[in-house]
Amino acid sequence: MIPASAGIIFLGNAIYMIKFFFKTLRLVLMPFMLLWSKLGTPHGIKRSASAQQEVDVACQKLALYHFKTCPFCIKVRHEIARLSLPIILREAQYDESNRAVLLQGGGKVQTPCLQITNEQGETQWLYESKDIIAYLQKRFA
Ligand SMILES: N[C@@H](CCC(=O)N[C@@H](CS)C(=O)NCC(=O)O)C(=O)O
Numbered sequence: 001m002i003p004a005s006a007g008i009i010f011l012g013n014a015i016y017m018i019k020f021f022f023k024t025l026r027l028v029l030m031p032f033m034l035l036w037s038k039l040g041t042p043h044g045i046k047r048s049a050s051a052q053q054e055v056d057v058a059c060q061k062l063a064l065y066h067f068k069t070c071p072f073c074i075k076v077r078h079e080i081a082r083l084s085l086p087i088i089l090r091e092a093q094y095d096e097s098n099r100a101v102l103l104q105g106g107g108k109v110q111t112p113c114l115q116i117t118n119e120q121g122e123t124q125w126l127y128e129s130k131d132i133i134a135y136l137q138k139r140f141a
Pocket residue numbers: 067070071072109110111112127128129130
């Protein structure tokens with residue numbers, strides 16, 4: 001019979017190897033994701049100066065928590081660029097303080113997450129790339 005301690009060691013090693021695999025995969029994919037992020041950025045739509053001014057003011061109440069190489073974040077950043085939205089980007093993978101704010105405010109470290117502050121100063125944390133894109137299109141397209 002296999003002792004329990006051997007089972008625990010095996011499980012520990014398996015978890016370590018899975019984590020190592022994904023860490024390596026992330027490192028290998030990183031340059032491609034950065035390239036996609038850069039080259040895939042669309043041109044922004046043009047608005048009249050006054051319309052853009054209104055949009056600029058509205059965007060001061062928004063912030064996107066993101067990881068640079070996360071594919072879901074890249075999709076959202078592309079839509080932000082397409083809609084010509086000057087939304088502040090807060091890196092949350094390595095920046096400990098942004099990560100802590102996201103965890104405390106939104107309840108989990110998952111990106112992308114759009115922080116929306118309303119006129120009353122209340123904050124909403126919108127997760128899910130599809131929902132964020134739908135929200136931005138509804139408001140600004
Ligand atoms: N269904 C989500 C998926 C988001 C997601 O999986 N994000 C990853 C980064 S690519 C994440 O935040 N993982 C948490 C972590 O790595 O700590 C969406 O479409 O936004």
